[in-house]
Amino acid sequence: MLASLLVLPAALVVQLPLVGAVTTLSLSPVSGREGAYLQGAPDAGRARVALQKERAARVAGFAEGPTTIPATNLAYVQYTASIGVGSPPTYYNIVVDTGSSNTFVGTGTPYVKTSTSIPTDQQVNVTYGSGFFSGYEYLDQVTISSDIVIKNQSIGDALEFADFEGVDGIIGVGPTDLTLGTLYPDINASIPTVMDNALEQGLIAAEILGVSFAPADDYNDTNGALTFGGVDGSLYEGSITYTPVTTTFPSAYYWGINVTGATYGKTTVIPGSYAGIVDTGTTLIYIADDWFQTYVDSIPGAYYDGNNTGLIVIPFESIALMEPFTFYVSDQPFTLDVEAQLLPVWQNAAWGAEPNLQYGYIGPIGSLSGTGLDLIIGQKFMERFYAVFDTPNSRVGFAYT
Numbered sequence: 001m002l003a004s005l006l007v008l009p010a011a012l013v014v015q016l017p018l019v020g021a022v023t024t025l026s027l028s029p030v031s032g033r034e035g036a037y038l039q040g041a042p043d044a045g046r047a048r049v050a051l052q053k054e055r056a057a058r059v060a061g062f063a064e065g066p067t068t069i070p071a072t073n074l075a076y077v078q079y080t081a082s083i084g085v086g087s088p089p090t091y092y093n094i095v096v097d098t099g100s101s102n103t104f105v106g107t108g109t110p111y112v113k114t115s116t117s118i119p120t121d122q123q124v125n126v127t128y129g130s131g132f133f134s135g136y137e138y139l140d141q142v143t144i145s146s147d148i149v150i151k152n153q154s155i156g157d158a159l160e161f162a163d164f165e166g167v168d169g170i171i172g173v174g175p176t177d178l179t180l181g182t183l184y185p186d187i188n189a190s191i192p193t194v195m196d197n198a199l200e201q202g203l204i205a206a207e208i209l210g211v212s213f214a215p216a217d218d219y220n221d222t223n224g225a226l227t228f229g230g231v232d233g234s235l236y237e238g239s240i241t242y243t244p245v246t247t248t249f250p251s252a253y254y255w256g257i258n259v260t261g262a263t264y265g266k267t268t269v270i271p272g273s274y275a276g277i278v279d280t281g282t283t284l285i286y287i288a289d290d291w292f293q294t295y296v297d298s299i300p301g302a303y304y305d306g307n308n309t310g311l312i313v314i315p316f317e318s319i320a321l322m323e324p325f326t327f328y329v330s331d332q333p334f335t336l337d338v339e340a341q342l343l344p345v346w347q348n349a350a351w352g353a354e355p356n357l358q359y360g361y362i363g364p365i366g367s368l369s370g371t372g373l374d375l376i377i378g379q380k381f382m383e384r385f386y387a388v389f390d391t392p393n394s395r396v397g398f399a400y401t
């Protein structure tokens with residue numbers, strides 16, 4: 001099914017557009033490294049010092065460099081990571097979500113409690129764009145990698161839930177404030193995220209997450225990478241284009257940014273600077289309904305299959321006439337060529353869609369532009385561009401791959 005795992009923040013007074021009408025479809029560059037040390041490093045001594053420093057830091061419990069772990073493109077509609085909880089850890093395949101900030105397990109493999117699992121007296125309840133979970137909150141040890149073993153991480157044990165088919169929960173890497181209002185009776189408490197605790201415990205040098213996704217070749221394709229504590233220069237090309245986290249609400253509750261426009265071929269689709277969010281937990285790319293109409297009207301015979309799949313349908317004979325779709329971020333173009341706009345037909349069955357139609361990835365958000373959350377840059381965009389979620393500098397970056 002299509003995922004839309006952005007949480008609806010407690011503070012949100014404006015009604016959020018409810019994405020995807022339908023769900024019958026069964027979701028500071030650590031620049032030193034490559035720059036200073038390697039490129040200009042005939043100086044072996046300096047490299048050795050760096051290595052020793054890193055080793056010393058590790059012994060002291062500080063991981064100096066960023067840590068990269070694999071991520072899995074699961075069922076084409078969501079990305080999961082294998083994360084351990086407890087000691088010895090049980091590993092869970094949990095959805096990587098920048099659109100929410102609670103971490104929980106139990107929707108597939110049940111939460112296995114060990115000696116590190118400490119019950120709190122709190123219930124937890126989170127509602128997402130699609131689905132929800134509720135249960136009890138624990139403190140436990142969370143293993144992201146051998147370098148990043150977080151102690152005393154607050155996590156949920158999901159006892160009731162909906163729409164988490166095939167996955168065990170979520171690792172929430174959105175802003176901490178999205179956890180407000182999710183505990184009971186401590187309704188005013190926020191929950192430190194895994195990123196917060198990893199920084200606090202000296203396991204990462206900075207609260208920066210690098211995300212590398214790619215189109216899947218099969219149903220369960222471990223083709224992605226998550227870098228905790230920085231970016232991985234081997235996973236993108238050129239430089240990273242950054243843009244500040246937006247101050248426009250409700251996008252500002254999330255990893256929200258302003259795009260500076262969008263075009264389809266020569267047609268203007270987004271006519272200037274508008275706020276939206278960057279969400280790994282949303283499968284598709286959504287734009288305001290009026291902008292979506294401009295896009296649909298530009299493709300001969302295209303229509304929105306709102307009552308069935310929630311996807312745009314494009315006549316096969318129109319594919320040859322299609323144009324690139326470009327989002328501008330800080331005025332830099334990030335272009336989805338025609339292929340990047342289309343769902344490969346061989347995946348239709350897995351998406352629960354008709355076998356002989358051509359579907360696309362750009363959809364309508366469910367409201368007209370002007371809400372302050374007029375687009376969602378989801379997984380299908382990040383399968384084409386590297387993304388960086390940089391908390392200390394309060395910015396999001398994209399790079400070519």
Ligand SMILES: *[C@@H]1O[C@H](CO)[C@@H](O)[C@H](O)[C@H]1NC(C)=O
Pocket residue numbers: 125126127134160
């Ligand atoms: C969780 O929250 C939702 C929405 O606020 C509410 O309808 C539901 O009853 C709550 N469920 C539990 C188990 O607390």
Ligand SMILES: *[C@@H]1O[C@H](CO)[C@@H](O)[C@H](O)[C@H]1NC(C)=O
Pocket residue numbers: 139152154192
């Ligand atoms: C564990 O985390 C909780 C809340 O996240 C905090 O109240 C508590 O002080 C922490 N305990 C330790 C030993 O760090």
Ligand SMILES: *[C@@H]1O[C@H](CO)[C@@H](O)[C@H](O)[C@H]1NC(C)=O
Pocket residue numbers: 185186187188
């Ligand atoms: C939560 O905050 C509100 C407003 O500050 C306050 O009235 C209320 O008593 C607080 N509730 C709890 C359980 O702390």
Ligand SMILES: *[C@@H]1O[C@H](CO)[C@@H](O)[C@H](O)[C@H]1NC(C)=O
Pocket residue numbers: 072074093166220
């Ligand atoms: C996907 O593959 C991983 C690694 O091989 C495996 O642990 C997991 O159970 C698979 N998930 C599904 C839903 O097939």
Ligand SMILES: *[C@@H]1O[C@H](CO)[C@@H](O)[C@H](O)[C@H]1NC(C)=O
Pocket residue numbers: 246248258273274275276371372373374
């Ligand atoms: C961001 O977009 C909103 C509209 O969504 C607009 O009001 C605001 O001025 C924009 N901010 C910048 C810095 O362009």
Ligand SMILES: *[C@@H]1O[C@H](CO)[C@@H](O)[C@H](O)[C@H]1NC(C)=O
Pocket residue numbers: 304305306307
């Ligand atoms: C969807 O169904 C409703 C109610 O049956 C109908 O009014 C509407 O025209 C349909 N929309 C599309 C795009 O087929």
